[in-house]
Amino acid sequence: MSKPDWSVDGRDWPNRESSRFGTAGGMRWHVQVAGAGPVLLLLHGAGAATHSWRDLLPLLAQDFTVVAPDLPGHGFTATPAAAGLTMPGMARGIAALLAELGLVPDAIVGHSAGAGIALRMVLDGLVPPVPLVSLNGALLPFPGIAARLFPGIARLLFVNPLVPRILSLQARQPGAVERVIKGTGGTIDARGIALYSRLFARSGHVAGTLGMMANWDLETLRRDLPRYPRTAALTLIAAAGDTAVPPTVSRQVAALIPGADLRLLPGLGHLMHEQDPGELAPLIRAAASGTAASP
Known part of the structure; x- marks a missing residue:
């Protein structure tokens, strides 16, 4: 299957000057490192x-050393075996990458599934109990029967080598990726849509995404949430218009973790950090620094 090619797909990649490649945990990674100051780890979603x-990385790099990897199987990072696409496996992989870089995060930001990985890293002791910011965090199992059906369907799609190729061909149809993004609530700029389209036109990226979804275990994470350390300040930022991970998820997580700070942003959707990085940057900056931000 065809993985994104840095010489082609990465030719005008955002913040390309901050990109570097290296090996950690037995696999090749693409990671961006920018700025100076306390280390802020950014984990994107599925x-x-x-x-x-x-657009958010340059704003945060004014105050932090920002570290943003492509997750295993995503973008320009290699695809590991199935165990490396589980939540604990990804958490261990990112910990290995940080060790290779010689960096210890002072705070972590995770979007959607990336927030789940971030919490797993703290819960498993892979990073210190640092401040953590969840952006529309996908932290609880799907409701009802979907909790049992969804991973199984994703697994069936993942093991069929034809499916990623078919889906990547469909993603090349005009407007296909834009419709999917709009379906999550809100819109993003044309550049963002073009970059998502570029990735999903590559069957290797599609396969990595399906593999992550097929191996995702949110039930175990839900059971572990009550023992999340109180010394690790948790800020849950949820968008009122998110139709992929509704804000009720963040509300329920806040009820499970004493001391969690919940913030609801109106007028934004699932990709709120791409829609309005200018609004998100000061909220993240304050939470990551342990200071109060205006509501």
Whole structure:
């Protein structure tokens, strides 16, 4: 299957000057490192890559050393075996990458599934109990029967080598990716849509996304949430218009973790950090620094 090619797909990649490649945990990674100051780890969601932080990363790099990897199987990072696409596997992989870089995060930001990986890293002791910011965090199982059916369907699609190729061909149809993004609530700029389209036109990226979805275990994470350390300040930022991970998820997580700070933003959808990075940057900056931000 065809993975994104840095010489072709990465030719004008956002923040390309901050990109570097290296090996950690037995696999090749693409990671962007920019700025100076306390280390801020950014973890994107399923199906995305570092381009998801294209406008937010430069804003945060004014105050932090920002570290933003492509998750395993995503973007320009290699695809590991199935165990490396689980939540604990990805958490361990990112910990290995940080060790290779010689960096320890002072705070972590995770979007959607990336927030789940971030919490897993703290819960498993892979990083210190640092401040953590969840952006529309996908942290609880799907409701009802979907909790049992969804991973199984994704697994069936993942093991069929034809499916990623078919889906990547469909993604090349005009407007296909834009319709999917609009379906999550809100819109993003044309550049963002073009970059998502570029990734999903590559069957290797599609396969990595399906593999992540097929191996995702949110039930175990839900059971572990009550033991999340109180010393790790948790800020849950949810968008009122998110139709992919509704804000009720963040509300329920806030009820499970004493001391969690919940913030609801009107007028934004699932990709709120891409829609309005200017609004998100000060909220993230304050939460990551342990200071109060205006509501």
